[in-house]
Amino acid sequence: MSVHASIERHAAGAAAKSRTGPGALARCPDCPVRPLSICAALDCQERMELERIARQMRILPRAMLLMQDMRSDAVFNVTAGLLRLYRLSPGGQRQIVGFAFPGDFLGLPADERYGFSAEAVIATTVCRFPRRAFLAFADRHGRFSQALHDAAARTITLAHDQMMQLSQRRADAKIAAFLLAMRTRWARVQGASFTVPLPMGRQDIGDYLGLSIATVSRTLHRLAREGLIHIVPKGVHIFDPQHLKQRAAG
C-alpha cells in the first residue's frame, strides 16, 4: 500500500476562493491556524515567500501522511483535523507517541528519516513543504529558525507530560490526565469549551496511555458514574475540571 494513498493534492492557491466552507483550502493570508503555528514568526512578505514552496494537502481519515523510517523528503504544518503519531514496537504493538493538532509542525527528525508514522484520525489538511527548500528558507530567516526550535522544545515538554501520564499506576489517573490534556490542546484551537472532542477511538486512547481498550471504556464510564464527566458520541463533557485534576494527581 502506497504511503500517500487516498491523499488529494492541491496547489496552495488552487482551491482558494476565499470561502471558509467545508472543503475550502485557505491561502496563507486566511490561514485559520497561523497565530498558533510556526508561521506566526513571519511577516507578510516572508509569508508570501514561504507560501511559494507550500502545497496544501487533504488527508482522508485513516490515510497515512508519513511513515516511520522513510526518507524525510517533506515537512508539514497541520491546518485542520487531527493526526495520530505512532511507532510500532518490535513486539508488534503500537504506541501512540502523540496527536498532531491544527497548528502543529511535523517531520523534522534528527536524522534523515521520520521517527514515527502519522495518519489522519479525521479528515485533515496540512501544508506540505519540500524539506530542502524549507530548510533553506529557515536558514535565511533567523526568527523562523527560532520558532522551529521553540516548536521542538514544546514537543519535548509534551513528551515529558505524556511520560508522566504513562507512568501513572492507576487507570483513572491516566484517563483524567488525558482528558484534561485534550481539553487544553483543543482550547488552543477552538477556545475553551465545555465539551472536549475525542475524535480518536478507544483503541487509540489505549495505545496512547498504555491501557487496554476494555480498561479505557470501563474507566471512562466509572468517571461518568461519579459525575465528573458526561460521555457523548466522539467526546466528553467535563463538569468539574478541579475535581478531575485531583484524580489526575493520583
Next chain:
Amino acid sequence: MSVHASIERHAAGAAAKSRTGPGALARCPDCPVRPLSICAALDCQERMELERIARQMRILPRAMLLMQDMRSDAVFNVTAGLLRLYRLSPGGQRQIVGFAFPGDFLGLPADERYGFSAEAVIATTVCRFPRRAFLAFADRHGRFSQALHDAAARTITLAHDQMMQLSQRRADAKIAAFLLAMRTRWARVQGASFTVPLPMGRQDIGDYLGLSIATVSRTLHRLAREGLIHIVPKGVHIFDPQHLKQRAAG
C-alpha cells in the same frame, strides 16, 4: 535549600593544567566529549569565542544543577559524570524523564523556565553558559544553531524511546530495554563494553521505568538467573544482547 548547593565553580581555564587526572578540568581544546557534543559543529576559532563565555562547574553527587520552574538563566553541556532529569507529579511522585550523559546538552526549554530538575548521580562536570550570551552566539553561527536543533530532535527521539519502554506491560521487557538503552548510550562515551555501568540506584531505575524498587530488583535477578546478564556492583554484564533484545520486544 539553595539550588546550587555544594557546587564548585571554576573559570574554564583556571584548573586547566593539561592534566587529565581525576579532578582536572580540561579546556576546550582538550575537551573529551567535544565530538559528541554540540561543540562538534564549531571550528577552532568559534570554539575559542564560545569558550570565553563558558565556565566549568563540578557538581557533587546528589547536588542539584537546575530546578524545574526556575528561570532558565544558564544552559549546560555535560562533560563528565551523569545527571538524572526528573519532574515531580502533583501527586508527589518522581518521574525521571531522562539521564544526561557526557556530551548531552541541557537547559533550553520552550519558555523561560526549566522543564525539569537535574541533579548529579555521581560526581559530574558541566560547561555552564549564560543563557543570553549563549543564544546570541547561536544566533551569529548558523551551523551551531543547526546543531542545537539536531540535539533537540535527538531528545525527542529519546523521549519516544522512553515512552515505548514505559508502555511495555511486562517488567522484564522494560528492564531489558533499559539495559540495552544504557549500553548504547555509554557506548557513545566509552566505546562498546561488556559491562554496562549503572551508577544510579534502584529507586532511580524504578522512577524511570514506572516500576517499584522491589520489582526492579526481582526482575534484574530473574534475568541474571536465566543467564542473560550478570549483576555486579553499580552495573551489569550483558552476555547475550540478542536474547536480551528479544526480551525487550515482549
Next chain:
DNA sequence: CGCTAGTTTGATCCGGGTCAATGCTGGTGG
C-alpha cells in the same frame, strides 16, 4: 434490513504493588 466495525460489559487470572523483614556495604568513630 442486515452487515461490520467499534464499544460496552462480565468473568477470570496473573503480574506487579505494597508492606515488612532481612541482608549487605561502605563510612565513622572508638
Next chain:
DNA sequence: CCACCAGCATTGACCCGGATCAAACTAGCG
C-alpha cells in the same frame, strides 16, 4: 582493627487492579 550505623538492596507474603478472553450491544451505512 573492629563494632556500629545508615542507606540501599534483596526477598517473602499477600492482595488488588488491570489484562485477557469472550459475549452482547450499538451505530453507521450500503
